[in-house]
Amino acid sequence: MTASGVKASEKNTNDLMEELNDGKVPIENYIQSNSDSFINIDLSNFWKELINKSGMTKTDIINKSDFSYVYFYDVINGRKIPSRDKIIRLALALGLSLDECQTALKFCGRSQLYPRIKRDSIIIHGINRKLSIYEVSDKLISLGEEDLK
Structure with missing residues (x-):
């Protein structure tokens, strides 16, 4: 696959x-x-593969995504399907490529990032430049868009 x-x-x-x-x-x-x-995707395996590929510790990912420990484990164990913004936060924390982020959004049943939407364009910019969640949030707010929830 x-x-x-x-x-x-x-x-x-x-x-x-x-x-x-x-x-x-x-x-x-x-x-x-x-x-x-x-x-027929197993979301738990999907997230675990991305985490392994990142080479980061789960603690680092939790800190970079600004998730609670419990919520993070609920997501990666398939007990919770994260919101679109939470998937984006996780993608930023993991340093995913835009394609990987789009795949994560699609597999979780969320709409993919669309460059004709101003907010999505700012997020795409952040993903492509490997910005942190905080940098993307600052950019969103400074350009009059809603922060990542």
Whole structure:
């Protein structure tokens, strides 16, 4: 499985969408014939892989994300699905790339960052430059946007 959660042998997203839009195949047949293409992500393993990849200690991540110890462990153990802002805070703390952050948002069922939204553009800027949560928050506030919650 790649960082995006897609196996190399799977159909790409555009092909899947074309099949759905075509409407010629009953949904049951579509699901059966494309079962290898669906993402079935274990959020706990997803977070643990990103944490291991970062090389940081969990204590460092907790401090950089400004999460409570309990909340952090609830997230990485799959007991809680974090809000969009909390995912972004975790991405900043882990030093994730923009693609990794977008994948985390997608896997958690949250909207991805969109550059046509001013607040999202500021966050994208921060992720790309590996800024801290506090630096991104300061930039958001100074540019008239809501702080990361």
